[in-house]
Amino acid sequence: MKIVIVDDHPLVRRGLAAVISMQPNVQFAGEAKNQREALMVLEETQPDLVLLDLKLGDESGLDIIKASRRKGFSGKFILLTSSASREDFLKAEEAGVDGYVLKEALPEELLYAIQLVSKGRKYYDPTILENKLREDAGSLTDELTPKEREVLIELGQGACNREIAAKLFISEFTVKKHVSQILAKLRLTDRTQAALYANAIGLAKYEPTTTV
Known part of the structure; x- marks a missing residue:
């Protein structure tokens, strides 16, 4: 399973890459810090799953989902966010996310979410x-x-x-x-x-x- 990470913080990207790289049959395929880079990486690598930050500076991760879908990208998205608000969650659902994970989650929870989503299931953080x-x-x-x-x-x-x-x-x-x-x-x-x-x-x- 190829995974791309999209987050505007380099340390977060490295931390996530380290976590997912410990898993067998998982390949870290690339990373991006904004929408322009993300769309390029997705087109080049065609990953199975994208770990995507909700807020990328002044941009929204949801716009990346919408733009990539218009381009025919069929991979899955797990949204990573510090927001547990109903409004953000409903917007994410409307955008068609496959998972919604709070950044305070333990690495084990994220890995479980990845496994579940890779099997065609949905994963929502227990708090949400x-x-x-x-x-x-x-x-x-x-x-x-x-x-x-x-x-x-x-x-x-x-x-x-x-x-x-x-x-x-x-x-x-x-x-x-x-x-x-x-x-x-x-x-x-x-x-x-x-x-x-x-x-x-x-x-x-x-x-x-x-x-x-």
């Missing part, structure tokens, strides 16, 4: 996701059946399918069907996001058990 879920909660949860709500609560508490089946007196196959319906109705990609959702809206409270 929780804010988004709280705002969307009302209308979406109304679509769930009573049994689906019960399953969602159990997901939020970290239960696996077998545990959910035993507690709700249903089969594991039925649990899987409910989980699939929950993800579709809540517009989520996996059970981890469903668990975050349940906790974010107060439907569940995950308290990990500790062993001595």
Whole structure:
């Protein structure tokens, strides 16, 4: 997987390059500090994924996404930003970003985002996701059946399918069907996001058990 980094700070570019270079099957393909350089690098290297800063001095990373799409670039974009504002996130969604990662994230989180996006999934920083879920909660949860709500609560508490089946007196196959319906109705990609959702809206409270 070829990755290009676009950021207006040289130290940030070097740090990101060092992080991604530790991963197998990942190639650091190039870097840029502004829109002009970015479009040139993307055209020359045709990377699979671009790590892109939201604010590049007086320019916006979102303009790079739009301009590259007009030129036929089909790679994926992960936006790196210090902004957790709803307005910036909605603009990024509208621009079609594949990932939204806060710059305060740990290297492991960024690598996880890269892996997820490379497989065709979306990745949103947990802080952004929780804010988004709280705002969307009302209308979406109304679509769930009573049994689906019960399953969602159990997901939020970290239960696996077998545990959910035993507690709700249903089969594991039925649990899987409910989980699939929950993800579709809540517009989520996996059970981890469903668990975050349940906790974010107060439907569940995950308290990990500790062993001595």
